[in-house]
Structures are given as C-alpha cells and as structure tokens.
Amino acid sequence: MAKAAIKVKKKKVKITARDLKHDAFRDHYERFATWAKHHRRQIIRTAIGLLALLILVTGTALFTASRRESAEKALAEAYEIFTAEVTSTSSSADPTRRTYSSEEQKYREALEAFTRLAQRYPSHRDVAEYYAALCQLHLNRSEGTRDLERLAQGKGETARLARLALAEHLLASGDPASAERQYRRLLEDPGELPQAPLKLGLARALEFQGKKTEAVELYVKIATDYRTQDAGRTARERLAALEPSALERVPEEGTSPS
DSSP: OOOOOOOOOOOOOOOOHHHHTOOHHHHHHHHHHHHHHHTHHHHHHHHHHHHHHHHHHHHHHHHHHHHHHHHHHHHHHHHHHHTOEEOSOSOOSSTTSOEESOHHHHHHHHHHHHHHHHHHOGGGHHHHHHHHHHHHHHHOHHHHHHHHHHHHTSOSHHHHHHHHHHHHHHHHTTOHHHHHHHHHHHHHSOTTSOHHHHHHHHHHHHHHTTOHHHHHHHHHHHHHHTTTSHHHHHHHHHHHHHOGGGGGGSOOTTSOOO
C-alpha cells in the first residue's frame, strides 16, 4: 500500500530590525551590572579580603627574606670575631681587619655574638650553639665540654661536628679512651665529614692508649688507601716512628696496592 505523501508547510521566521540589533554580550553585562548593584557590599568585602590576603602573603615573603638576610649577616659577623687574629701590636696592614689583643677577649665577644644569634634566629640555633661551645672551650673548659657533649647527642651535621670537636678536645686533654669512642661513633655515621682525618684521629687515640698493634694496622690502611693525600703521608710518618718495618706493606705514591 502506498503511503500518502504528507505536505508540511514550513513556517517562515520573521527577523525584525530589533532582533538584528540584539547583543547577547550586552545582555549578560546588564544582568551582571544589576546583580553587582544589589550585592555591592558583598563584592567590596570579598575584594578587601583578597587584597588583605595578597598583602599578608607578600609581607610574609618579604619579612622572611629580610630576616634570613639579617641572620646570615649576624652569623658572618660572629664568625669574623671567632676567626679574628690575636696580635700584640695595635697597628695592622689592613685597618679594616678585626684583631684582638688577647684570646680571652676574642672568644668572649664571639661567645656573646653566637649567643645572640641563637636567641634571635632559631633557624641558625644549632650552628650558633656549636660555635658558642667552641668559644666556651677557651673560656671555661668544663662548661664547653658539657655543651659539646649535649650537642653531640643530637642528629645531623652539627651533631657530627660537635662529636669531632669533642673527640679532638678529649684527645688533647689526655683522655684517648673517650676520644676513641667518639671517633668510632663518627666513622659509623660520618655524614659529609671526610673519613681520612677521622681514621687518623682514631689511630692516634689507639696509639696514645698503648694499643700499638691496632694503631699500626690502621696506619698501614690509611697510608695505603690515602697514599697520595696528606692523611697517607701522615700515616707513613707515624709508621716510621712506631714500626718502620710496617712501611714495607705500604705501596709507594703513584703505584697501585698489590
């Protein structure tokens, strides 16, 4: 059966001049302007809040940068005092160079500077307390030793530096057994500290305790492993004094160990 054809009349759409002039963007703008007019206070509060947040973030960043710069400057000034030359003459070839007439005066001023640094700038407290302890070693040996022992119980590079300073101080003060313990602890976890000086320190501690066999064996290893470095040369010198025959087991500089 054939299907009857259905004719559909298309309705003509008439576009007026008003429609042609219609601007959708303008309608959106007008609606937004109307909304903004009724929410003016809310918009102002939001804008003020965003501005305050921007000021806070910018101010915090500037304050942090300024405080970091001040801390670095204070650390540099304290370190300059700590490393200043002690001389009996008042004149100096460089008038801008800081000098002191006595060790006590120098370390007392350095101690004060590092103490202020630790109090004002917590981010630099560890390094400031470490140098303050070194100053105390020159002013009050027992107090400086206690400070180093406290710092050596911590973690990180500052604690390792405190252990090293403590080990060297104990060795120089006639307590090689305690120094040995500190050197062994450092060699178990040296961090960024070079191992050659630590091994030399341990060998000296063994030598001062009369542990000659252990000291000689360690000196031989140092002289072999670091034969082109100062540590290796120092180890050979100690072997020559302790047991010259042990030098036969040490390769010459520029040769590979057998």
